[in-house]
Amino acid sequence: MSSEKTNFNTKTIHGGQDNIDPAYGSVMPPIYQTSTYSQTTPGGHKGFEYSRSANPTRTALEKSLASIENGNFGLAFGSGLAAIDAVIKLLKPGDEVVSTNDLYGGTYRLFTKVFEDFGIKFHFIGMENAADIENYVNDNTKLIWVETPTNPMMNIIDIELVASVAKKHDILLAVDNTFATPYLQQPIDLGADIVMHSATKYLGGHSDVVMGALVVKDKDLADRLYFIQNASGAVCGPMDSFLVLRGIKTLHVRMQRHCENGKAIAEYLAKHPKIEKVYWPGFESHPNHNIAKRQMNDFGGMISFVTKGNDYDEAIRIVENLKIFTLAESLGGVESLAGHPASMTHASIPKEEREKTGVVDSLIRLSVGIEDVNDLIDDLKQAIG
Known part of the structure; x- marks a missing residue:
């Protein structure tokens, strides 16, 4: 994206979309409905070898996601819960997470019914007074998980204040930005390390696709998440990527x-x-x-x-x-x-x-x-x- 295209309304349409389709000049990135790609020699390809690892349509979407959230790296998943699952897989047994107590039921279920069995401890607390978070932080705390506005009570959490707590203790901060969307708030600019979306919702916008997304700024963190995305395989298909990319253009x-x-x-x-x-x-x-x-x-x-x-x-x-x-x-x-x-x-x-x-x-x-x-x-x- 050229340097002058910096305002949000322009980013939704052009953000991260540097290349017109080289084959026919398609304005919209084509739907690359393929699982594999030809190679000229073993390991010699045009940046794509297998669509679980990367697909041109998904890559176009991931670049758009990074742009509208003011991040550097975007990752698209098969659902919002798959995106959350990837974030929690950054942790190991014995690690602890501080989470808001008013959050989407599926997130609560994933935390308590799946990851608690793997030895990860979760604290669910009210975060309306973000300073209270420090009462639950210890040497094992590795992640703070925030929704704002919360689902369904519409509580508001001060992202900048939570970010100051996270940085003080060298803890990752992830913000579920599904309700607000990057049109209303951009958590990375407020200090978050990871932004998560159920792209099923406002980003897709037409109730015709299920997808999740993560956006980060730090390359090392992005590389860890890309590895989990590829290794675990909970990716979205090219048609779904096309639909959400189209949805973002009218966000x-x-x-x-x-x-x-x-x-x-x-x-x-x-x-x-x-x-x-x-x-x-x-x-x-x-x-x-x-x-x-x-x-x-x-x-x-x-x-x-x-x-x-x-x-x-x-x-x-x-x-x-x-x-x-x-x-x-x-x-x-x-x-x-x-x-x-x-x-x-x-x-x-x-x-x-x-x-x-x-x-x-x-x-x-x-x-x-x-x-x-x-x-x-x-x-x-x-x-x-």
């Missing part, structure tokens, strides 16, 4: 509308007489609103809320009666989705642990899409009653 315009619609819906819900609490970092009443305002460019399209009376049946009635919002797992697509975390995305977390962080049975999570906001508000109005 900036989609996120503008997600943010606009999210703000309108959060404000509508906050005034609704049947709603007890709305969780959205754009409210001045949000506990860490000032941190969100400082480290994010806007407040996103993810919202959670609870109805008055904390009634499970009422929450289920609402999500089942929505007409435009689709009751479904996942988030970040152009279409609006509604979910019930306690029985869906966070069902793998024990009830008592869920409720400690606010994931009560009446909590509803919305992924606000880019439809006409008046239609979305009317849908909520008729469903809530």
Whole structure:
């Protein structure tokens, strides 16, 4: 990418895409639907030998990922959990991880049901006051794992402050940036070592692909992760790479509308007489609103809320009666989705642990899409009653 193409909206389209297809001048990188590549002599090839190790379409995506996150190296995986799995494989038995206690249920499941059996210890703590992290750091601590905004409670964690703790103790800091996307915040610029995405969500943006991504700046760390990526083999295919690369090209315009619609819906819900609490970092009443305002460019399209009376049946009635919002797992697509975390995305977390962080049975999570906001508000109005 030439030096003048430095602004984010330009990076989404051109970032890391230096070469026009040499065969026919294709503007979009072609889908190289191949598993292997011819060699002129053993080991003599044009940079690609086997598509688990590298594929031109995936490489184009990985360069785009690095560009939009202001990193130097991008890695694409078969899913977000595969990307997280690669990060934890940097560790060894006896190592410890400090993680936020409000995080995606699949991440919690991977940490507790898979990697704890390999002798890695996890501490799940509230990180809204990031200084509390030091109480859990010891000589065995090798990684701090952060989500911000968190899933599904929309808690905001001060990345710069956590980064200062990590650097003080020579600990890696990884930030799950799925909810915010690089359009809203760029954790590497705030001191993170690793940025992780479920590219299934906003980066792909159209609910038609499952993929994960990592971005780093340090070459030695990148080399370790590339080795794990290749050795473990949890890579994405060329068609999926093409789809996410295409999705990234409209990320900036989609996120503008997600943010606009999210703000309108959060404000509508906050005034609704049947709603007890709305969780959205754009409210001045949000506990860490000032941190969100400082480290994010806007407040996103993810919202959670609870109805008055904390009634499970009422929450289920609402999500089942929505007409435009689709009751479904996942988030970040152009279409609006509604979910019930306690029985869906966070069902793998024990009830008592869920409720400690606010994931009560009446909590509803919305992924606000880019439809006409008046239609979305009317849908909520008729469903809530």
